[in-house]
Amino acid sequence: MRFCSCDTISAYMKIDMDFQHMQSIEDVRSLIKGSHRVVLKAVTIEDKYEVISEMVQRFNYLSLDRKEKRIVLTALKLFTGYKRSQLYHLIESALLGHLSQKPYHRKNAYHKYSTFDISLLEKTDELHYRMSGAVL
Numbered sequence: 001m002r003f004c005s006c007d008t009i010s011a012y013m014k015i016d017m018d019f020q021h022m023q024s025i026e027d028v029r030s031l032i033k034g035s036h037r038v039v040l041k042a043v044t045i046e047d048k049y050e051v052i053s054e055m056v057q058r059f060n061y062l063s064l065d066r067k068e069k070r071i072v073l074t075a076l077k078l079f080t081g082y083k084r085s086q087l088y089h090l091i092e093s094a095l096l097g098h099l100s101q102k103p104y105h106r107k108n109a110y111h112k113y114s115t116f117d118i119s120l121l122e123k124t125d126e127l128h129y130r131m132s133g134a135v136l
Helices: 025-034 045-058 066-080 084-096 115-127
Strands: 002-006 012-016 039-042
Touching: 025 066, 039 045, 039 066, 045 066, 045 084, 066 084
Parallel strands: none
Antiparallel strands: 002 012, 002 039
């Protein structure tokens, strides 16, 4: 996973982070407490989704009690930059096994006006005394 680290000097560096050392909730809690001076954010959406799914799987999110879920949620907010409500939705998707980025589809395809359409627009413009044109 790629992370971008930003401090008060605005220096950016890319970090590869491995979550293998975090075996318990206490490890996550100590990471959160020690990261107040440095902001760690995953760079791409794929990296963010990988962090979410890995932490949900590693700590068996459904079996955690409320306080432990809160710690995992705080860590995910720290790593991804997402808000709490969005994280709840993404965690639910990760638990179901379909956490992936949806491809972007443009809703309004580029429409090219035909010559007939342009002539109709010109007639409408003439009838309205060129209201959309430059004001004299």
